[in-house]
Every structure is written in C-alpha cells, then in structure tokens.
Amino acid sequence: MSANKLISDSRTVMTELIMPNDTNPLGDLMGGYLMRWMDIVSAICASRHCESHVVTASVDHISFHEPIKLGDVITLTATITRAFTTSVEVYVEVSAADMPGTNPRQSNHAYFSFVAIDKETRKPQSVPGINPITNEEKKLYESAIRRREIRLILAGKIKPSEALHVKSFFAEM
Secondary structure, X not given: OOOOEXXXXXXXXXXXXXXXXXXXXXXXXXXXXXXXXXXXXXXXHHHHHHOOEEEEEEEOOOEEXXXXXXXXXXXXXXXXXXXXXXXXXXXXXXXXXXXXXXOOEEEEEEEEEEEEEOOOOOOEOOOOOEEOOOXXXXXXXXXXXXXXXXXXXXXXXOOHHHOOOOHHHOOOO
C-alpha cells in the first residue's frame, strides 16, 4: 500500500453536455442522471486514491441549488476529503454554465463514501492516507470525521453514545 497521498493526485473532473434525453418535460436535467454522474466521478476519484476497486457505501444529502437546463455544460469535480481504514470520503461539486461558458454557477454538491475492495477476495482492504495541504482541504479533512460518525449513527452501526465527535448532537436515548 502506498504512503499518504496528496488530494490533487486523485482529483477527478468530468464534463457533460445536457442533451434532450437527459431532461424532464420542463427542460431541466433529471436528478437521477446527475446522481449517476456524481457517483461515477466520485468512484473514479476514490479508485485512483485507493489503487483498487471501490464500492459506494453511502451518499450524504445531495443538494439541488440551481436547476441545470437543456444545453448547459456541467462540470463535476470530485476530491478525497479523508481516508479511513478501508474507506474514503469524496466531496463532489457540480457547476453549470451555458454552452459558450457564460453564466457559470454552482448547482449541486454531495459527500460520497466508498469502501476499497480487494478484487480477488472481495473483502475490504486498507487505503492510503491523505496529506491535506490547502486551508480548504484541511477544513474538509477535519470535518469528515463528524460526517462519518453521523453516517454510522444513522446506519445503526454505532450508538450516539459511542460517537466521540458528534454525540452532543443527539438526545440521550
């Protein structure tokens, strides 16, 4: 397994042109298509970082801030925020612009979690750590542990009382 990696080593960017078959009757991109593309770009990013196959473990709240219209060009950017023992968290940000590149805007974002899988045994395998460099990378890295604990609580894998970083957000049960 490799030593810690830079976040920029696995950053992945994907671009799509919104075509008529991608839209609903109002001419807006259908959410399911966007979610699929977000999963693809984040899986590529996670796989590059982990140097292995990965499977989607969870998707946090996908926000839909701005509609994406027929003819828009979207750019999906995926970056690792933190590596755990056998999993990674990936932040995906989506921006949209008119075809000539005018009217750029942030439209969506989400956090995806992936587990690295050994191809032969199909069991989870350890992943390299990361070295956050920029202030934004450090901020996302530090907050990832709280997002992970919330995911584990909501999935029923840990009790709120077992969480070290977020237990104060949950009432005693």
